[in-house]
Amino acid sequence: MQHEIATPLADRSPTIVVVENLVKRFGGFTALNDVNLTVAKREKIVLCGPSGSGKSTLIRCINHIEKHDGGRIVVDGVELTDRMADINGVRSEVGMVFQSFNLFPHLSVVENCMLAPMKVRGLSRPEARERAMDLLRKVRIHSQADKYPAQLSGGQQQRVAIARALCMQPKIMLFDEPTSALDPEMVKEVLDTMVQLAAEGMTMVCVTHEMGFAREVADRVVFMDQGSIVEEADPETFFRAPRTQRAKGFLNQIIH
Amino acid sequence: MFGVLFEQTADGQRYVDWLLSGLGWTLALAFFGWWIAFAVGVVVGIGRTVQNRLVAALARLYVEIFRNIPVLVQMFLWYFVLPEILPTSLGDSIKQIPPPWGSFFPALLCLGLYTAARIAEQVRAGIEALPKGQTEAASALGLGGYLTYRHIIVPQALRLIVPSLTSEVMGIYKNTSVALTIGLMELTAQARQISEATFQTFTAFGAATLIYLALALIAYQSMMLIDRAVRIPGSTPAKDAIEPALADDVQPGAALHQGMEVVK
Numbered sequence A: 001m002q003h004e005i006a007t008p009l010a011d012r013s014p015t016i017v018v019v020e021n022l023v024k025r026f027g028g029f030t031a032l033n034d035v036n037l038t039v040a041k042r043e044k045i046v047l048c049g050p051s052g053s054g055k056s057t058l059i060r061c062i063n064h065i066e067k068h069d070g071g072r073i074v075v076d077g078v079e080l081t082d083r084m085a086d087i088n089g090v091r092s093e094v095g096m097v098f099q100s101f102n103l104f105p106h107l108s109v110v111e112n113c114m115l116a117p118m119k120v121r122g123l124s125r126p127e128a129r130e131r132a133m134d135l136l137r138k139v140r141i142h143s144q145a146d147k148y149p150a151q152l153s154g155g156q157q158q159r160v161a162i163a164r165a166l167c168m169q170p171k172i173m174l175f176d177e178p179t180s181a182l183d184p185e186m187v188k189e190v191l192d193t194m195v196q197l198a199a200e201g202m203t204m205v206c207v208t209h210e211m212g213f214a215r216e217v218a219d220r221v222v223f224m225d226q227g228s229i230v231e232e233a234d235p236e237t238f239f240r241a242p243r244t245q246r247a248k249g250f251l252n253q254i255i256h
Numbered sequence B: 001m002f003g004v005l006f007e008q009t010a011d012g013q014r015y016v017d018w019l020l021s022g023l024g025w026t027l028a029l030a031f032f033g034w035w036i037a038f039a040v041g042v043v044v045g046i047g048r049t050v051q052n053r054l055v056a057a058l059a060r061l062y063v064e065i066f067r068n069i070p071v072l073v074q075m076f077l078w079y080f081v082l083p084e085i086l087p088t089s090l091g092d093s094i095k096q097i098p099p100p101w102g103s104f105f106p107a108l109l110c111l112g113l114y115t116a117a118r119i120a121e122q123v124r125a126g127i128e129a130l131p132k133g134q135t136e137a138a139s140a141l142g143l144g145g146y147l148t149y150r151h152i153i154v155p156q157a158l159r160l161i162v163p164s165l166t167s168e169v170m171g172i173y174k175n176t177s178v179a180l181t182i183g184l185m186e187l188t189a190q191a192r193q194i195s196e197a198t199f200q201t202f203t204a205f206g207a208a209t210l211i212y213l214a215l216a217l218i219a220y221q222s223m224m225l226i227d228r229a230v231r232i233p234g235s236t237p238a239k240d241a242i243e244p245a246l247a248d249d250v251q252p253g254a255a256l257h258q259g260m261e262v263v264k
């Protein structure tokens, strides 16, 4: 922040996301049951837990891709409700990276990165292009800018997806298992990008089972099971001495 | 064998001129009808996939009505029935439209709106075939409904359905022959007229058949070119998808059958 004159209230608040008593159901099935989570600015949170525990559902609720059934979600000072007029305003502040990349296959790499800044943020084409090229350079893929997604490897595609999200200059980045669809030799290039992003102070919530990454960047590991947060701790404590039996069982499984 | 086509007719023309004039009407009907069909079809097809229940229901209603009434019946509805149900003055002025146009416009509307219903279903299928992640990624970037359709969904869905649109292009120009029933002197009508004037049935309809085949080939080749031109670099060609399009014969009667499959 260079200009401190008229900082909106939300910008001075130390938290960026508040989740309170969140409930999410799919039909009769309760996917999230009374979840509470607060994300501070610049905080890096790693979410882990067994398959089906509700990790994806939780982060998808944070940008309202899934609508919640109970509780409150406040993102950057704005409460998410079904009737809110400006959900896209909130979403444009929240970057999201998916397990399956979800690049737009009919647009070139650089166009993937330019579309939302132009259409949502109102940047001119040259501005959007310049920003896109900067961020593609940052994820070290600018030499492929005019290729199409299908012409890139999985690791390259995921780095483009990260750049695309960053082009909106989001206040927080959500990652849903960004490396689990990748071949092992490509995992590192994506994790390196995420480590770099973390080092620059980006607020991040990552669903991942990459324990090395969690140890290196996470301020907090949040462990979920059956739709609830079961345990939260700093990574060192969590991996060395998990308190709950369920977390112990889970850690045993992913290490072996 | 086609020598007779170059003989003089009673009105000083040659029979081949009759055929060419018929070909002109056929092409005009197919060409302008196609653009009506494409424009309406895309809009209605999108309408079938939107969240708004009312819009989706209206789009569905459109498709079921226009796709399930045989083209021949629709032709009669536009030509004979429409002027009767409109207010008298308007109906009368429609009946006053001079000959070729008086049947051309009803035929154009009929074929355009009928084919639109079929295209709408293709568009809907194309949209529904896209991975859910595309919409999610667009939403996550803050693109709203309109921008997502405009820049993400529709461009991809249209590329996906180029092969199946091939059969619609061929369908619309084959269906132009139905317009002879309301008096438009298109290719088939001219062939019949020549056959009646010369008693050379085989020559007259043989020539028409060859022209229809040539048109089919041109339509097919152009759609292949379009498919290639819009193909996304790096994606695999959808060649296997375009072959069945040739086999899929679009007959007025077949529409009812296909409609029932989707209704169930």
Ligand SMILES: Nc1ncnc2c1ncn2[C@@H]1O[C@H](COP(=O)(O)OP(=O)(O)OP(=O)(O)O)[C@@H](O)[C@H]1O
Pocket (backbone or CB within 6 Å): A026, A029, A031, A049, A050, A051, A052, A053, A054, A055, A056, A057, A058
């Ligand atoms: N759209 C949906 N409809 C019905 N049930 C769903 C839907 N999405 C998720 N679920 C269910 O909600 C539960 C939580 O799913 P979620 O995807 O959040 O789990 P997860 O922790 O991300 O698991 P994974 O590690 O396998 O990705 C699962 O039991 C899942 O079957």
Ligand SMILES: [Mg+2]
Pocket (backbone or CB within 6 Å): A055, A056, A057, A176, A177
């Ligand atoms: Mg998941």
